[in-house]
Amino acid sequence: MEAFxxxxxxxxxxxxxxxxxxxxxxxxxxxLRSQQLTPIDVQQVIERxxxxxxxxxxxxxxxxxxxxxxxxxxxxxxxxxxxxDDALLTLQEQSDHRNTERILSTLYAKVMEGxxxxxxxxxxxxxxxxxxxxxxEAGEQAGQLAEVLLQLADYLETRETLGxxxxxxLIYPMILxxxxxxxxxxxxxxxxxxxxxVFASANVVLPVMTRVLIAISDFLSRFGWLLxxxxxxxxxxxxxxxxxxxxxxxxxxxxxxxxxxGPLTRTAQSARFTRTLAILTHSAVPIVSALSLASQVVRNxxxxxxxxxxxxxxxxxxxxxxxxxxxxxxxxxxxxxxNSGEQSGRLSDMLNRIAMVQERDVENKLTTLTNAIQPLAIxxxxxxxxxxxxxxxxxxxxxxxxxx
Numbered sequence: 001m002e003a004f005x006x007x008x009x010x011x012x013x014x015x016x017x018x019x020x021x022x023x024x025x026x027x028x029x030x031x032l033r034s035q036q037l038t039p040i041d042v043q044q045v046i047e048r049x050x051x052x053x054x055x056x057x058x059x060x061x062x063x064x065x066x067x068x069x070x071x072x073x074x075x076x077x078x079x080x081x082x083x084x085d086d087a088l089l090t091l092q093e094q095s096d097h098r099n100t101e102r103i104l105s106t107l108y109a110k111v112m113e114g115x116x117x118x119x120x121x122x123x124x125x126x127x128x129x130x131x132x133x134x135x136x137e138a139g140e141q142a143g144q145l146a147e148v149l150l151q152l153a154d155y156l157e158t159r160e161t162l163g164x165x166x167x168x169x170l171i172y173p174m175i176l177x178x179x180x181x182x183x184x185x186x187x188x189x190x191x192x193x194x195x196x197x198v199f200a201s202a203n204v205v206l207p208v209m210t211r212v213l214i215a216i217s218d219f220l221s222r223f224g225w226l227l228x229x230x231x232x233x234x235x236x237x238x239x240x241x242x243x244x245x246x247x248x249x250x251x252x253x254x255x256x257x258x259x260x261x262g263p264l265t266r267t268a269q270s271a272r273f274t275r276t277l278a279i280l281t282h283s284a285v286p287i288v289s290a291l292s293l294a295s296q297v298v299r300n301x302x303x304x305x306x307x308x309x310x311x312x313x314x315x316x317x318x319x320x321x322x323x324x325x326x327x328x329x330x331x332x333x334x335x336x337x338x339n340s341g342e343q344s345g346r347l348s349d350m351l352n353r354i355a356m357v358q359e360r361d362v363e364n365k366l367t368t369l370t371n372a373i374q375p376l377a378i379x380x381x382x383x384x385x386x387x388x389x390x391x392x393x394x395x396x397x398x399x400x401x402x403x404x
Contacts, residue, residue, distance in 0.1 A: 004028040004044055005102065008037040015040075021109045060099045061126035068156035070100070071132070075149030084145070085111045103127055116140055131276055134293055138283035148283050155275050158359060162268070165366050172370075173377040180381040185220060187388060192217040195392055206395050213391035245301070252301045256329075264365045269303040270330055271358035274338075278351035288315045303329055320347070334358070 004025060007017050016037060022028035029039045062070065070091065077087035085108060092104035103124055110120035118137035121128040132152060139148030196214050206214070220227070241247040256262045276297045280290035291314055295307035306329035313323035321339035324330045334354055341350025 004042050006032060006037075006039055006043075007041040008032050008039045010038075011036055021105070021112065059126055060103050060124055062100055062103065063097055065160055066097070066100060067127070067132075068153055068160055070104075071149055071156060072153035075146055075153050078149060079146040084117055117145075129297075130293060131279070131297060134285060134289075135279055135283050138280070138285045142284045144283070148279070151279050151282065155279055158275070159272070162271075162359065162362060165363060168370075170373075173373040176374075176377045176381065180377075180384060184384050184388065185224065188213075188217040188220045189224060192388070192392070193221065207391075207398065209387070209391045210395050213388065249301045249305075252303075256300065256302055260369065264362065264369070265300055266303070266329070267331060267358050267365070268362045269298050269300045270334055271355050271362060272297050272299075273303070273307055274334065274351045274358065275355035278348055278355055281351065282348040287320070291320075306330070331358075 004020050004022055005017070006020055006028065007015065010016050020028050020031055022031055025042050025044070028042050032039045032042070073091055074087055077090060078084060082090070088104055088108040088111060092101055092108060095101040095104060106123065107117065107120040110123070111117060116137065118133050118140060121133045121136060135148050135152055136145065139145040142148075192213060196210075196217070242251065255265050273294050276294040277290055280293060281287060285293070288311060291307065291311035295304055295311060298304040298307050306327040309327050310320070310323040313326065314320055318326075319339075319342055321335055321342055324338060325335045337350055337354045338347070341347040344350070
C-alpha cells in the first residue's frame, strides 16, 4: 500500500483534506467515494526518487526538535502493548503537522505491507538518521523494540537539551556585545564628531585619550562601511573554507587546543560517541558496526577520525580501551571506565555511565562558561563607555581650568 494525500468535498460541500492508504490513486478515489467524499485531488504524499537499487528515499523531515517527541510517544505506545502499526496510526491521527503526518502515514503503509519499521525509517534519511534506523532494526531483531525506543528517546532528548544549553550560553553575551558595539559605533560616527567640533573651536591642546577617540571616530566615519565589508567577506570566506576537509580538520584541531573550548569540545564529542555506542551495543549491534556508526554522530573531525581509528583497531583484534588509549584523543577517565566495563563484561552499562558523567561535566562547564562570559561582556561594554566618557570630559575639564 501507498499513502495518498487528498482534497475532497463532503456531502455539505465543505473541503476536506487528509491522507489515505491505497494500492494506487484509482483505489484511493474509490475509497473516498465509499466514504461519501467527492475527490478533487489525489496525489502520493511524497515526491520520491530512487537513489540506489530499489530503495526509495524521500526528502521529508520533521519540524525542528520533533523527533525526540515522536520516538518517545512511539516507545510509550509500543511498551503499552500496542502493535507497531496501531501505534503509528495513533501518532498519525494526533499529528498536527503536514510533513509529520505524511511521514507517519508512509511508515504505517510500509509496515502494513510487511516491511520492518527500520526499513520504512530508512526511506526518510532527513527525518531518521542512521543511528535511529540501525537501533530500531537491532531492537526488532532482538524483540526489544520498546526498550530500544526508550533509550533512543532519552538520548535524543539529552542531545537536544545539550544543544539548547550550548546555544543559550552564548546568546546573551553575543547580544550584549553586538548591541554595545553598535551603540558605540553610532556614538563614534554621529555624536562624537559634533562634540569634537566644539573642542576644536576652543584652540586647546587635547588630551591623548581625546585625540585617540577623534582618530577612531574619523576612521569609522570614513571607512566604517569598508570595515563592515571586510568583516563580512572574512566571515563568508571562513564558512566557505570550512567546506574544505583540510581547512575543517585544521580548524577543529585548533579548537581542541584552545584553553577553555578544547576540553569542553572534547568532552562533549566523547559523550556523544559513548552514548551512541551504549545504545547500539545494548541493542545487540556488533561492536565493529556499532563503532563505525557511532563515529558518524561525532561532529569534530579530529575526534571523528579518532573514532574511526578505534573502529579499525577493534576490527583487527584490539580491545576497545586499548584502541581508545592509543589514539590519544579521549579523556583518560573514559578509557579507564571502558577498560573496567570490558573486564567485567558489562560494557554497555559502563558506556551509559560514562556518557552520563560526561554529559553532566559538559553541563557544568557550560554553566561555568556562561557565568564567566556574562560579567566579562558587561566589563567590556563598561570599559568602552568609560573610554568615550573620559575622552569627552577631559577636554571640558581642561577648558574649565584655563578659564578659571
